[in-house]
Amino acid sequence: MAGLATSLGAGAATNSLSQMPDIDTLFLFGSNPTEGHPIVSLWLKKALRRGAKLIVGDPRKTWMAKRADVWLNLRPGSNIAMLNGLIHVILQNGWENRDFIAKRTEGFDELFAKVREYDPGRVEDLTGVPAEKIIEAARLYSHADKAMIVYGLGVTEHRTGTENAMAIANLALVCGQLGRPSTGIMALRGQNNVQGASDLGPLPATLPGYQPVSDEKVRSKFEQAWKVKISPKPGLKSVEMLDECKRGNFKGIFILGEDPAQTDPDLHHVRAALEATEFLVVQDIFHTETTRFADVILPGASFAEKDGTFTNGERRVQRVRKAIEPVAGMAEWQVLSRLSTLMGYQMHYNHPSEIMDEIAGLVPIYGGISYDRLKEKGIQWPCPTKDHPGTTTLYTDLFSRPGGLAKFVALDHKGPGEVPDEQYPFVLITGRIREHYNNGSMTRRCAGISEVVPEELLEISPEDADALQITDGGFVTVSSRRGEIRVKAKVTKRSQPGNVFLTFHHRDALTNILTSEYRDPITGTPEYKSCAVRIDRYTLA
Amino acid sequence: MGKKVTINGTQFTVEGDRTILDVCRESGIRVPTLCHDERLEPYGGCRLCLVEVKGIPRPLASCTTPVQDGMEIITESETLTRLRKMSLSLILSNHPNDCMCCEEAGACALQELAYEYDVDGRRFAGEVWDLPVREDNPFITYEPNKCILCARCTRICQEVVMADTIELTGRGFNTMPDTAYRGPRTLENCEFCGQCVSTCPTGALTDRKGRGKGRAPRMKKVKTTCSYCGTGCNFFLNVKDGRVVKVTSDYDAPVNRGNLCIKGRYGYDFIHSDERIKTPLIKKDGKFVEATWDEALGLVANRFTELIQKYGPDKVGGFSSSRCTNEENYLLAKWVRCAIGSNNVDNCARV
Numbered sequence: 001m002a003g004l005a006t007s008l009g010a011g012a013a014t015n016s017l018s019q020m021p022d023i024d025t026l027f028l029f030g031s032n033p034t035e036g037h038p039i040v041s042l043w044l045k046k047a048l049r050r051g052a053k054l055i056v057g058d059p060r061k062t063w064m065a066k067r068a069d070v071w072l073n074l075r076p077g078s079n080i081a082m083l084n085g086l087i088h089v090i091l092q093n094g095w096e097n098r099d100f101i102a103k104r105t106e107g108f109d110e111l112f113a114k115v116r117e118y119d120p121g122r123v124e125d126l127t128g129v130p131a132e133k134i135i136e137a138a139r140l141y142s143h144a145d146k147a148m149i150v151y152g153l154g155v156t157e158h159r160t161g162t163e164n165a166m167a168i169a170n171l172a173l174v175c176g177q178l179g180r181p182s183t184g185i186m187a188l189r190g191q192n193n194v195q196g197a198s199d200l201g202p203l204p205a206t207l208p209g210y211q212p213v214s215d216e217k218v219r220s221k222f223e224q225a226w227k228v229k230i231s232p233k234p235g236l237k238s239v240e241m242l243d244e245c246k247r248g249n250f251k252g253i254f255i256l257g258e259d260p261a262q263t264d265p266d267l268h269h270v271r272a273a274l275e276a277t278e279f280l281v282v283q284d285i286f287h288t289e290t291t292r293f294a295d296v297i298l299p300g301a302s303f304a305e306k307d308g309t310f311t312n313g314e315r316r317v318q319r320v321r322k323a324i325e326p327v328a329g330m331a332e333w334q335v336l337s338r339l340s341t342l343m344g345y346q347m348h349y350n351h352p353s354e355i356m357d358e359i360a361g362l363v364p365i366y367g368g369i370s371y372d373r374l375k376e377k378g379i380q381w382p383c384p385t386k387d388h389p390g391t392t393t394l395y396t397d398l399f400s401r402p403g404g405l406a407k408f409v410a411l412d413h414k415g416p417g418e419v420p421d422e423q424y425p426f427v428l429i430t431g432r433i434r435e436h437y438n439n440g441s442m443t444r445r446c447a448g449i450s451e452v453v454p455e456e457l458l459e460i461s462p463e464d465a466d467a468l469q470i471t472d473g474g475f476v477t478v479s480s481r482r483g484e485i486r487v488k489a490k491v492t493k494r495s496q497p498g499n500v501f502l503t504f505h506h507r508d509a510l511t512n513i514l515t516s517e518y519r520d521p522i523t524g525t526p527e528y529k530s531c532a533v534r535i536d537r538y539t540l541a
Numbered sequence: 542m543g544k545k546v547t548i549n550g551t552q553f554t555v556e557g558d559r560t561i562l563d564v565c566r567e568s569g570i571r572v573p574t575l576c577h578d579e580r581l582e583p584y585g586g587c588r589l590c591l592v593e594v595k596g597i598p599r600p601l602a603s604c605t606t607p608v609q610d611g612m613e614i615i616t617e618s619e620t621l622t623r624l625r626k627m628s629l630s631l632i633l634s635n636h637p638n639d640c641m642c643c644e645e646a647g648a649c650a651l652q653e654l655a656y657e658y659d660v661d662g663r664r665f666a667g668e669v670w671d672l673p674v675r676e677d678n679p680f681i682t683y684e685p686n687k688c689i690l691c692a693r694c695t696r697i698c699q700e701v702v703m704a705d706t707i708e709l710t711g712r713g714f715n716t717m718p719d720t721a722y723r724g725p726r727t728l729e730n731c732e733f734c735g736q737c738v739s740t741c742p743t744g745a746l747t748d749r750k751g752r753g754k755g756r757a758p759r760m761k762k763v764k765t766t767c768s769y770c771g772t773g774c775n776f777f778l779n780v781k782d783g784r785v786v787k788v789t790s791d792y793d794a795p796v797n798r799g800n801l802c803i804k805g806r807y808g809y810d811f812i813h814s815d816e817r818i819k820t821p822l823i824k825k826d827g828k829f830v831e832a833t834w835d836e837a838l839g840l841v842a843n844r845f846t847e848l849i850q851k852y853g854p855d856k857v858g859g860f861s862s863s864r865c866t867n868e869e870n871y872l873l874a875k876w877v878r879c880a881i882g883s884n885n886v887d888n889c890a891r892v
Binding site for chain 2: 017018036037040046049188189192193194198200201202203204207208213226230231233234235236237238241249250251252253254255256257260278281284285286291294295296297298299300302306309310311317318319320321322324328330332333335336337338340343344347352355359376377434435437441442443445446447448449452453
């Protein structure tokens with residue numbers, strides 16, 4: 001989300017889900033909503049039923065790709081080349097929105113100079129997508145009255161993830177497809193509360209509400225409220241903390257409800273780091289790969305066992321309500337308060353609503369939010385005051401950057417960190433399927449779900465399966481430079497020749513042993529969407 | 542310019558294209574329906590929403606009739622009651638009427654209307670369906686005998702989900718919603734989103750996992766937000782005797798309007814899994830030993846304090862979770878800054 005924040009001001013989706021049915025042209029990029037976000041896909045299907053044009057940028061032949069007017073089946077990791085190519089075509093044909101560029105943006109000349117290098121012929125070479133499809137996609141997007149780009153983790157989970165998001169912003173800005181209902185950029189968030197967790201400050205360089213810790217005014221506001229001195233020095237990102245642990249330079253970590261030992265890439269490294277940590281506390285609802293390394297495990301409370309709020313992908317703050325008592329007696333907010341008090345910093349809250357009131361006093365975008373206003377529909381931030389109704393569409397007048405102008409960022413194609421070669425000839429793409437969720441600790445324990453999808457399957461194209469004499473349901477070994485796993489194969493046209501696909505939901509086939517150590521240098525997001533692997537038929541000796 | 546209409550003698554101004562039923566519902570005027578669901582296109586199948594419009598010689602289905610300027614509409618009359626009774630009697634003539642052991646009793650639209658209009662299945666005696674209950678998959682129980690052919694299930698599957706798992710199969714008396722070749726539901730043909738169950742007005746389609754665990758009126762319903770992906774769907778957790786036994790749709794939810802996917806609707810068992818961690822655990826000699834909260838938190842506080850004193854606050858930090866609430870994330874950020882004294886706090890999975 002750092003990408004959108006740089007270009008537009010806020011790292012958040014610009015519009016609302018309920019505006020989706022009125023889209024004229026939908027550009028779905030690196031997102032497979034029918035699997036990853038089924039209810040978002042219902043809104044998008046409504047637009048399709050109304051006759052919206054559909055462009056899909058995805059190396060896999062997804063449900064949406066099959067129904068697309070233009071399917072840009074680009075090579076994994078060639079997003080920037082594709083987006084630069086689209087902008088090139090738009091500018092060459094005079095399809096840009098000159099008025100919008102002049103009044104609401106800055107940095108256009110740099111972008112113009114850069115995208116000139118990306119003519120459709122070169123982009124065809126870089127992405128593998130025929131030039132005529134690129135031109136048609138550019139025409140559909142730029143000519144629409146209301147065009148929306150919906151992107152997912154296929155954009156962000158690359159080493160150029162942040163730049164990918166900026167490239168998307170460039171395209172929308174060139175065409176002025178921003179700042180109106182049903183017109184904008186929707187980033188689909190992977191986890192239920194990624195937005196809220198980013199908003200509320202567990203980030204090393206910002207205090208809650210994206211307020212930089214290096215800013216003295218910001219610090220003094222928080223210091224007054226929290227009655228402590230806050231260090232002006234930005235902290236370490238989670239991946240950096242782990243790196244330091246492995247080197248013996250970092251001593252203690254409290255991990256709240258995460259499972260880096262299964263879901264992070266390059267698992268051998270992560271595990272060595274956790275092993276080396278002097279004191280590790282993990283709070284979770286189940287034993288995970290990560291809890292094995294803990295010195296103390298604290299029981300977590302599921303969402304059914306506590307009051308609170310989640311913020312969804314359209315910035316809507318909504319209530320979570322306690323339905324049953326916490327299984328282990330306490331919810332996380334109670335545990336943290338007690339722990340803090342024991343360590344000498346007093347924290348006392350009778351109810352999470354009091355924490356939200358404190359947040360509202362310190363975080364301007366949540367300024368008008370309190371539990372009594374969240375009863376039915378929730379509120380979309382920014383909501384600065386008690387009488388503010390919330391914001392359904394961002395940037396209708398101004399962008400939230402200094403000066404109110406959006407910024408073009410000139411970007412170059414870099415490609416994925418690891419490319420296929422003779423030894424590892426396939427590109428492994430990882431992702432989710434509809435039935436399961438992340439490390440599977442929840443869904444694998446649900447009757448029925450584990451029954452219909454009991455195991456990991458490697459999706460491979462019929463052409464590649466033939467060449468390797470792999471049959472549907474037969475076992476294969478998938479190996480990369482970092483490790484290998486054994487899974488059953490699913491032969492499907494969803495995979496393009498040269499690409500294979502795995503999820504990461506199953507503990508007995510740890511996909512992230514394979515994934516590469518490349519990360520986005522800005523956000524630290526791992527390159528889950530592309531690494532080189534080889535596939536071998538496995539036969540019982 | 543708004544259209545002026547009169548409903549039961551009261552005047553309303555209507556903006557935009559609305560059906561008579563839309564206007565009635567928005568104005569709090571109750572019109573009975575069986576085949577209507579706001580998530581679907583108007584269908585006009587059940588004929589219960591009939592209304593009289595002055596100047597038109599026959600009753601009109603309010604769900605499919607657009608409002609026109611100057612309409613004078615009556616939603617309750619002797620004629621309308623007679624017609625509604627007739628429709629209900631015909632539906633009930635081929636219905637098991639076994640409400641005493643039906644899963645849906647108490648939440649069944651047909652049961653409610655039969656009670657309201659005082660009709661039962663005895664008026665028209667004739668052939669009735671006698672088909673077996675189908676439980677060919679883990680999620681959805683299908684009792685075809687209870688189907689009233691409103692086609693809500695097939696329409697939601699085709700119009701909203703676009704999965705085309707089921708459609709109306711057969712002809713005449715043998716018409717019924719079913720899969721292709723009436724085969725079992727599998728992942729090959731069905732998403733198991735349970736949308737069909739959510740829209741079924743009778744006990745024909747029910748959530749298999751919740752069957753026998755308590756009827757609707759006995760449930761404590763708690764409106765909350767889903768904890769899986771970032772869409773933020775709302776639903777009701779149905780709680781009985783301190784256990785979550787079912788999830789039901791929240792039709793007022795701004796994000797999902799009653800729609801849910803397989804995880805939202807059927808992904809709740811983990812809450813009561815035997816494998817939940819139920820007490821704090823402290824590792825002693827490589828093995829985890831159960832501890833009280835006081836012991837565990839005392840130890841954690843002491844060890845972190847020691848580390849901070851020995852190595853400085855910059856060597857200690859916390860990972861927060863995108864799975865936890867806003868309030869908990871805020872508290873973790875505050876804890877690291879105030880109790881530890883560093884800025885080493887981050888979202889672990891940056892996805």
